[in-house]
Amino acid sequence: MAYEVLARKWRPKTFDDVVGQTHVTTTLRNAIASDRVAHAYLFVGPRGIGKTTLSRIFAKSLNCTNRNGVEPCGECEVCRAITDGHSLDVIEIDGASNNKVDDVHGILDQIQFAPTTCKFKIYIIDEVHMLSQAAFNALLKTLEEPPPYVKFIFATTEGDKVLPTIVSRCQRFDLRRIATPMIVKRLRRICDAEGIDIEDDAIFAIARGAEGGMRDALSSLDQLISFKGNKLTEEDALAVFGLVSRHAMDDLAAAVLKGDMAAILRMVDRFDSAGKDMRRLTVELMDYFRNLLVYMYLGDEKAGGDATEEQLRSFTELAKLTDSNRVLKIAEQLSELEERLRFALSVRTLIEMTLIRCARVATAVSLDEVLRRVTELRGTLSAGQPASKAAVPLPSPVPAVAPVTEKPAAVAPAPQSDAATSGGEQEVNRSNGVAELYNEPVLKHTLEAFNGRVVSAD
Ligand SMILES: [Zn+2]
Known part of the structure; x- marks a missing residue:
């Protein structure tokens, strides 16, 4: 017997078999069970996620002579003919190569004849967005009021390109990428x-x-x-x-979060020398930080169902190194990188630069932290120490360019070392509350100084 490729051999045969599209299969099953099947359906979704498969299962279920609940038997003559593509009543049409108005007229001529062996005559039109405007128009009238024995199932990768007048006559289902x-x-x-x-x-x-x-x-x-x-x-x-291993991905993410530039550059060099797909790496790294972010918010809810058990274990460790704000900023940097890669002359250089920027984001001091530190300092001062003796640690002033909150790329390292004294010995009043803190001259000065540093280092 000839070898049958796995994708064909393991193609789902029942609604139950279809993976990851329960929002669609449940509705279709209910429609069949309650005998409320619409006359036209539109399945939208990326390639290879089961649009055609689902169309066939649906067609079989509607026509099967030996149906098991709502599931097609897969054994009867009707089911077998549909599986093999020989059925006279379930007609599969490739919209890309039959996109002219004459092709549609051909279909319409056939529609007036009742099905020969099946209960329903079903037209499955794949890549329906490829039909010409004239072809769409020719289809409209019939789509509005087809004979009772006719059903249309349209599939497309590009739902936006299907005319709204067609979409509004169909029940539309958006199939998802499978987690x-x-x-x-x-x-x-x-x-x-x-x-x-x-x-x-x-x-x-x-x-x-x-x-x-x-x-x-x-x-x-x-x-x-x-x-x-x-x-x-x-x-x-x-x-x-050309993929990077799961462990290498964990290591790279950890290096970014720790701000370990040397490790980042060494890893990028290793991936590049090993011929890894660098664009792919970017996409995966973006997904990685996205999943980490979801994990930090949802925890055990399995990062939106997109992360495996092993990944979740890595996330637990990585989450200790950072906070959600920084992860969000890193994910933003990576998504910009993905855009820019299309026009990049040197993919590697661009990735290196972006990862270094991400690492700086990961280790930058945030405004919240500055506030927290100043509040702590105030606490110390209010505790009774004379204000004149407590030098407020301030970075050396740099001209402020923009408020730090408006810049996604905050990249300055913690300015602990340069606890400068410029304007440090100022009076701090004893009131509490963050809002009032903003009005204090000492804090204003600190924030301006931080803003300048953070922005200018970008
Ligand atoms: Zn059957």
Whole structure:
């Protein structure tokens, strides 16, 4: 028997099998169960996440002669014909290559004939956004009032390009990228069933590389098996897909958060020499800090379902090094980097510079900290020490450019060493409260000085 690729062999056959799209499958199942199926559906979402698969399951479920609840049996003649693409009543059309008005007229001519073997005549039009304006217009009238036995299922990667008049006649569903842990789970199941001996970290690497697409994940797994056989390690997966290992990613994030510039530069050099995909690294690092941020807010709610158990363990350690504000600023820097990489002449240089900037963000003194320190100092002063003897530690004044709160990239190191005395011996009144602190000459001076330093170091 000819080898069947994994993506095809393990294509979901029932609604239950579909991974990560429960918001869609639940609605469709309910519609079938309550016999309230609309006449047109639009599935929107990135490639490889199951739009066509879902369309076929839906078509089978509507037509299956031996349905099990709302799930198609997959065995009857109707189900088999749809699976093989031979059904006369479930017609799959590629919108990209049949996008002219004549193509649509061809479809409309057929629509007037009742289905031959099935209950419903179902048109699945993939990449529907590729239809020409005239083709869309030709379709409109029928879409509004199709014969009772006709159903349309449209799929597209670009929902915004489908005419609003078409969208408004459909029930629209947005399919999501599949969360990495879900892909990991499914890959593990498939590998076990196929007798493939694969390390957990290798599965994780494949899932990361798939960016939320199950089909890509299975194609990558196939490719890896062709390359290495049935025994697969993380090393193999990383080498084939140009990815950086999970541990290296943890180390890089820790170096950024600790402000360890030397470690950052050494790691970037190592990744670059090993031929890692540097653009990919940027995207992954951005996701990494995003997940860390979500973890810092939600904790055990599994970082929005996007982080695996191992990642969560790393996050617990990293969260001790920083606060959410800094992580947010780092994520912002990385997202800007992703934009700029498209036009970069030297990807590596740009990544180095950005990571150093991130590291400085991670170790900068925030306005809150300055406030806290000054408040502490006030406490000491109010405790009875003569104000004239307490020199307020101030950095040397630098011209203020803008308030620090408006600049995302706060990068100055803590100015503990230069506790200058310029204007340090000022009277501090004894009132409490942060608002009043702002009005104190000594604090004003401190903040201005910090602003100048922070901004000018950017
Ligand atoms: Zn069936």
